[in-house]
Amino acid sequence: MKLLILVLTILIILIIAFLTLNYVLPKTPSAAINNHVFSLYLAQTSEEQAVGLAKYKQIDVNQGMLFLFSKPGYYSFWMKDMHFPIDIIFISGNKVVDVFENVPVSPNDNLPVYATKTRADKVLEINSGLSKKYNIEIGNTVKLNL
Numbered sequence: 001m002k003l004l005i006l007v008l009t010i011l012i013i014l015i016i017a018f019l020t021l022n023y024v025l026p027k028t029p030s031a032a033i034n035n036h037v038f039s040l041y042l043a044q045t046s047e048e049q050a051v052g053l054a055k056y057k058q059i060d061v062n063q064g065m066l067f068l069f070s071k072p073g074y075y076s077f078w079m080k081d082m083h084f085p086i087d088i089i090f091i092s093g094n095k096v097v098d099v100f101e102n103v104p105v106s107p108n109d110n111l112p113v114y115a116t117k118t119r120a121d122k123v124l125e126i127n128s129g130l131s132k133k134y135n136i137e138i139g140n141t142v143k144l145n146l
Contacts, residue, residue: 031066031124032143033089033096036134038064038126042146053125054081064126066144075123076115079106085128089136090120096140102128 029040043049043065053065069075077088082105090098098116106112124142131137 027145029066030145031064032145033136033140034134036062038062038124040124040146041065043067052077052082053086054083057083059084059127061127061130064124067123067125069121069123072119072121074115074117075120076113077123077125078111078113079103080111082106086125087128087131087136088114089124089126089131090116090118091122091124091142092118092120094142094144096136096138096142098138099131099136101131 029042031038031040039060039062041053041059041063043052049067052067053059059065067075072092075090079086085102085104088100088103089096097118097120100114103114122142122144
């Protein structure tokens with residue numbers, strides 16, 4: 001009987017520890033499109049959004065940066081100080097509304113601007129070529145875990 005009480009006590013402690021860790025440990029933000037999951041850096045402040053991915057020499061293949069805007073709008077992006085090409089995915093609510101594939105690094109200050117014709121409230125930047133590889137296109141659902 002004492003052994004049973006000890007085992008149950010240990011089991012309860014382990015369950016409480018597991019549940020506590022689930023709430024205490026930071027969760028990695030992610031976005032899933034067409035059953036492919038990207039781990040995310042978040043660009044929420046205007047300073048973070050101004051720099052974007054330019055502060056990285058490269059990112060992991062399944063990494064991306066999500067730009068979160070307070071309201072839907074016609075946002076535009078450029079490749080200022082970028083070190084690698086990307087795909088730019090504009091999102092409204094939970095739907096892809098525009099995709100720019102293989103946006104190149106610009107070698108000079110004559111930077112093209114990439115803007116959506118549809119209002120968006122989020123933009124996801126990922127490594128170049130992944131939109132095509134994972135068939136990401138207008139109308140796809142985006143599942144965010146923030």
